Amino acid sequence: MRKCYLGVDIGSVSTNIIVMDADEQILDTLYIRTQGKPIETIKKGLSQIKNRLDKDIEIYGVGTTGSGRQLGGIMIGADVIKNEITAHGIAALNFVPDVKTIIEIGGQDSKIILLRDGVLYDFAMNTVCAAGTGSFIDRQAERLDIPIEEFGKWALKSKSTVRIAGRCAVFAESDMIHKQQLGHNQEDIINGLCEALVRNYLNNLGKGKEIKSPVIFQGGVAANIGIKRAFEKILGYEVMVPPHANVMGAIGAALLAKEETAKAGESKFKGFEVADSNYTVKSFECEYCPNMCEVVEFRRDEKMVARWGDKCGRWSHDKTAKDEKLA
Amino acid sequence: MKITFPHMGKTYLPVKAMFDDLGVEFVVPPKNSKKTLEIGTKYSPELICLPMKINLGNYIESIEKGADTIIVTGSCGPCRYGYFVEVEKEILKDLGYDAEFVVLEAPNGNKKEFFNRVSKVANTKNMMKIANALKNGIKVLRKLDRVEESILKLRPYEKNKGEMDQLYNALIKSLEKSTGTYQMAKVIDQTQENIESVKLDKNREILKVGIIGEIYTIIEDFANIDIGKKLNELGVAVHKSHTASGWIFEHLFYNNIGSTREKKVYKAANPYMKTMVGGHGRETIGNAILYAEEGYDGVIQVMPFTCMPEIVAMSLLPQIQNDKNIPILTLIIDEMTGEAGYVTRLEAYIDLLRNRRGKHKNEKMLSWR
Numbered sequence: 001m002r003k004c005y006l007g008v009d010i011g012s013v014s015t016n017i018i019v020m021d022a023d024e025q026i027l028d029t030l031y032i033r034t035q036g037k038p039i040e041t042i043k044k045g046l047s048q049i050k051n052r053l054d055k056d057i058e059i060y061g062v063g064t065t066g067s068g069r070q071l072g073g074i075m076i077g078a079d080v081i082k083n084e085i086t087a088h089g090i091a092a093l094n095f096v097p098d099v100k101t102i103i104e105i106g107g108q109d110s111k112i113i114l115l116r117d118g119v120l121y122d123f124a125m126n127t128v129c130a131a132g133t134g135s136f137i138d139r140q141a142e143r144l145d146i147p148i149e150e151f152g153k154w155a156l157k158s159k160s161t162v163r164i165a166g167r168c169a170v171f172a173e174s175d176m177i178h179k180q181q182l183g184h185n186q187e188d189i190i191n192g193l194c195e196a197l198v199r200n201y202l203n204n205l206g207k208g209k210e211i212k213s214p215v216i217f218q219g220g221v222a223a224n225i226g227i228k229r230a231f232e233k234i235l236g237y238e239v240m241v242p243p244h245a246n247v248m249g250a251i252g253a254a255l256l257a258k259e260e261t262a263k264a265g266e267s268k269f270k271g272f273e274v275a276d277s278n279y280t281v282k283s284f285e286c287e288y289c290p291n292m293c294e295v296v297e298f299r300r301d302e303k304m305v306a307r308w309g310d311k312c313g314r315w316s317h318d319k320t321a322k323d324e325k326l327a
Numbered sequence: 328m329k330i331t332f333p334h335m336g337k338t339y340l341p342v343k344a345m346f347d348d349l350g351v352e353f354v355v356p357p358k359n360s361k362k363t364l365e366i367g368t369k370y371s372p373e374l375i376c377l378p379m380k381i382n383l384g385n386y387i388e389s390i391e392k393g394a395d396t397i398i399v400t401g402s403c404g405p406c407r408y409g410y411f412v413e414v415e416k417e418i419l420k421d422l423g424y425d426a427e428f429v430v431l432e433a434p435n436g437n438k439k440e441f442f443n444r445v446s447k448v449a450n451t452k453n454m455m456k457i458a459n460a461l462k463n464g465i466k467v468l469r470k471l472d473r474v475e476e477s478i479l480k481l482r483p484y485e486k487n488k489g490e491m492d493q494l495y496n497a498l499i500k501s502l503e504k505s506t507g508t509y510q511m512a513k514v515i516d517q518t519q520e521n522i523e524s525v526k527l528d529k530n531r532e533i534l535k536v537g538i539i540g541e542i543y544t545i546i547e548d549f550a551n552i553d554i555g556k557k558l559n560e561l562g563v564a565v566h567k568s569h570t571a572s573g574w575i576f577e578h579l580f581y582n583n584i585g586s587t588r589e590k591k592v593y594k595a596a597n598p599y600m601k602t603m604v605g606g607h608g609r610e611t612i613g614n615a616i617l618y619a620e621e622g623y624d625g626v627i628q629v630m631p632f633t634c635m636p637e638i639v640a641m642s643l644l645p646q647i648q649n650d651k652n653i654p655i656l657t658l659i660i661d662e663m664t665g666e667a668g669y670v671t672r673l674e675a676y677i678d679l680l681r682n683r684r685g686k687h688k689n690e691k692m693l694s695w696r
Contacts, residue, residue, distance in 0.1 A: 067668075067671070083670075083672075085672075085675030085678075119682050120678060120679045120683075121654075125672055209645070290362045292361050311553070
């Protein structure tokens with residue numbers, strides 16, 4: 001029997017699941033698209049992982065992270081539900097213990113995390129702007145009809161610089177179209193876009209922050225070699241992309257789960273069977289006050305598991321209703 | 328004449344008590360809700376800040392409940408707040424509402440006009456009566472501010488979770504029913520006592536965070552996603568740098584009192600900001616420094632999207648963060664009602680503070696997980 005830990009990162013664009021053994025070796029990773037259906041995606045992911053794992057593996061702890069961490073945590077029975085900033089920091093420290101800067105670019109958000117002496121020191125996360133995140137690159141790749149996996153390689157082929165506006169996704173896109181209509185090479189435009197995104201990232205998130213080497217680049221966009229090169233060019237340092245860069249959040253969650261279960265003694269994991277259950281989510285507008293909170297009710301096989309979304313606690317604290325089926 | 332006024336935190340309670348004392352007819356605007364925000368957003372200029380959107384929502388909801396006169400405090404601080412009334416007047420007129428604004432300020436220092444306006448609202452020329460009601464109203468407000476301050480400070484320590492919330496909710500309910508300042512003051516005093524005698528677990532490792540930034544978003548919990556409570560739940564004692572009573576003083580009496588705290592704040596801000604930049608930009612800087620010097624673990628700046636004075640202050644915060652070695656987080660608030668993004672940042676920020684404190688404690692510093 002091998003003791004293993006599960007890390008699940010339910011992001012806006014992708015859901016990542018990793019399996020880690022007791023020696024913190026990564027046994028398996030899974031990266032699937034969330035496509036706006038987190039519950040279905042978690043189920044799909046869990047059953048895929050279950051089929052791929054050896055039979056002698058037993059899960060001793062589960063951690064969830066990402067914007068869907070609460071939902072996923074309730075569904076799977078997580079021992080740790082942690083925000084993605086901390087999870088990413090922990091995972092990076094595990095690979096490069098003296099890391100000082102983490103650049104993380106995901107589907108819907110980007111972050112910069114600064115560490116000093118192995119301690120989380122400062123961070124910033126983009127707020128109102130989507131320029132420079134994975135979704136935007138995805139869209140541009142689609143528009144140019146280049147598979148997203150190839151996008152970075154195109155940038156490397158570029159020989160001359162084309163400057164693209166980076167401040168805003170809308171400006172960047174119209175600038176790209178204008179340059180394209182002027183007859184610039186596609187690879188130069190793609191490279192220009194990569195550099196624009198990096199500039200935008202550094203101007204927004206990196207403002208006033210001291211970016212020190214070693215620098216780690218992780219998140220889904222780290223797979224884009226064009227962006228990596230643009231970072232190196234502008235920062236003047238080597239930028240490391242760790243193995244499993246696209247699932248670092250999940251790795252952090254698993255590491256935390258390992259620690260938590262060591263303290264707690266046992267796991268709350270509900271087993272891979274959760275993938276076979278039927279989940280229904282019902283949301284309704286509470287009518288008790290003009291806040292009209294959108295309350296979400298989460299049921300597993302018709303039995304209510306949890307409710308959330310209310311400001312006052314009328315629904316989320318209502319413990320009696322949880323077992324209404326049993327009563 | 329039926330008077331109404333905008334919401335800001337729990338100020339509606341003392342205002343209600345004051346009007347009860349004076350025997351003036353009034354409408355308390357319905358509590359801030361998504362509906363308020365929706366109305367306000369629909370009719371406000373798109374890029375105006377959140378406080379005006381909520382204010383406008385308050386007025387329209389009150390007018391629909393029968394109010395015809397809106398009283399607002401004036402502001403000479405060069406931030407957009409000074410123009411709110413002028414813009415709102417036009418918007419309400421365009422919408423076909425017939426409401427009169429009374430701005431409590433002395434135009435160009437004209438004290439006589441100020442008293443005229445006050446006596447019009449108070450429905451009496453008896454200055455003693457007005458002064459008394461005002462004095463007692465402010466007393467109630469101060470007491471109420473003190474209750475809230477105690478809760479934010481003590482709630483993370485409470486042994487039985489929810490006790491203070493219960494006391495507070497009961498207080499608000501009974502204040503909403505009571506009439507007059509005398510009755511209110513009594514109820515608040517009782518609650519203050521009860522809150523201070525709630526059983527605490529002082530052994531908990533509780534962090535201390537100060538809230539700085541734009542005053543409305545600090546005080547109005549509907550606007551700041553109830554940040555105080557959220558932080559309390561994460562094991563953090565909170566202090567807000569602005570209170571409603573402080574604000575009333577400042578705006579009704581034209582800063583000429585200049586409390587000792589205020590002087591301290593300006594002095595602290597001096598090396599970074601020597602002059603006023605509008606709104607409370609200078610206070611934001613000064614308070615950030617004072618919190619750092621008072622040994623707080625962290626400082627959070629809260630401001631509405633497009634708030635100019637706070638943007639100026641924000642650009643100085645990284646330098647203060649370095650000089651004073653205190654992590655500062657900025658939260659920009661607009662009409663988003665999805666809280667997940669804010670919660671993620673707050674959680675990560677608190678993790679960061681805990682790790683820092685842990686590191687401080689044992690110099691050896693183990694893994695920070």
